[in-house]
Amino acid sequence: MNGLTLTLTLAALAVLGPLALAGGAQLSLRQPDCDSVEAEEAGAAARDHLNAQHSHGYKYQLNRIEDIKILSKPGSNDTYYVVEVDLLETDCHVLDPTPVANCTVRPKALTAVEGDCDVVLKRLAGVLTVTAFKCKTEESTEDLCLGCPSLLPLNDSKALDFVHASLATFNNQTLNATYSLLEVGRMSTQVVSGGPHYLAEYIVAESNCTEDLCAALDPVTATRGICTAQGSGVAHTVDCKMFSATVAPAEGNGTGLPHVLPKFHAQTQNVSRRHGLRHHKLTPLHDPHLSGFLSSESDSAEVVSTASPAASNSTSNSASNSTSTSASNSTSNSTSNSVSASNEVPLERVKRDVAAAAAAVTEAVVLAPPCPGRRRYF
Structure with a gap:
């Protein structure tokens, strides 16, 4: 599916920090399919960076790309990706050299741990680099079975x-x-x-x-x-x-x-007594407010705006007026031609396959949304 390209207004540019231009220039906003190649590339880069910043606990695997926005400055190589990803904890510790692609995601029965992260990346010399992120980590409480192990x-x-x-x-x-x-x-x-x-x-x-x-x-x-x-x-x-x-x-x-392997100092006394958490959390924040794309609040999403509601209302009104005019003209023409049509030789009528027509309409109308993307696990 081709990405939808929009132009941000100057009001939206006011919150985009480093990409706002003094001369009033505009940014191009593109929203590709969450399962597209470029979305997969951004999601994988975000996952790897978050795992590299995670100094305790386990590696996380990409489960789903929830949303992606690509912003670029016309006439420049500056391109930013704002991605929301859903991650799942694996059984590979951060010190385990096993590639995350070969790690096993923990099933729900063993109390899966999920990470929900908003990540900002910049493409530099063809390579995606993370500039800011914000994560929330929590246990999955769905489908827990009676008698299964529970986290302590x-x-x-x-x-x-x-x-x-x-x-x-x-x-x-x-x-x-x-x-x-x-x-x-x-x-x-x-x-x-x-x-x-x-x-x-x-x-x-x-x-x-x-x-x-x-x-x-x-x-x-x-x-x-x-x-x-x-x-x-x-x-x-x-x-x-x-x-x-x-x-x-x-x-x-x-x-x-x-x-x-990174330095990891031994703790021979009072191991893990510093908190009452039941699992290790991803690093929660890294410069979210400095990026201009993320809020520093823990539960808020990215601040990038999408299409203005006024535009869609205008389009809707225009379509409504056009339909009314067309219907009026059609009624007038039908009335004026009714007498002459009665004197002509009747046309042969052909029956339509109603079921086939309905199926054709259904196939044309039902479209898969570009985001969120597919779930890789659960």
Whole structure:
């Protein structure tokens, strides 16, 4: 579907910050299909940037492009993309080198976490770069099943005791290395006979431990990994997968070179006790007001205007007047020709297939809206 091109009024330009021109020049606003190639490119660039800014918790995958507006300045290479994207949490931690395309989105039964983000991007030298964003992260409460695991606060004391007990089990089974706790990713519980059944995911790093004191090795080169544990404090299973220190290029870095995992300092005391959240949140804000396209308020959307209602009213009135005039003329002509038509030889009448005609009208009228785009998951 071809994008709709509109010209913004000077009143709309007043809120567009860096793109407003002193000479009163206008901007071109284009709204392509949310499933178009350029929308997909902008959505992927926004996802990769948000994941790169997310220093705790898990990577997010693009689920849906809700809206997109492309603004350009005539006679210039300045082009801005204002995109609203819906993201879903995956099971890959931000330190996991696995490309996000290969990560699994968490199903609703395990309490999916959604991110709703407004992102501003600028195309520079053919590459889309994020200049501002605003995100809201929340749990999906739809289709939760009775008896399924439910998320616990990341500072739940009994669940943290379970995490430490399972890590001690892993260290006792590991030769020539000891690991300390970096971060708790998720903790949940399920009611079963015999007491609560815990499920936990947490990040560990190779450390130098003597008795009860642990000092993390170099934060850049130390081996790190993710552990999954389930059971109770006494009877449980634990499995850990280690990450490599040097990994493949990060999504969207465009260098073609490997990069080193970011520094991630170990916390051996009071891990995850700084808040009562049940999941890690995306970075909420980055210069939304400075971009001129986003509001700094947490729940508001972009401020870019669309077509003026006056234009559509004018078009509607014009169409109404045209219809009335045409109907009047038709009635007049029909009356004046009625006598002569009665003296002519009757024309052969042909029956129309009413069902076929109705189907043709339906096919012509029903059009898929350009936005929002398709859902990739749920």
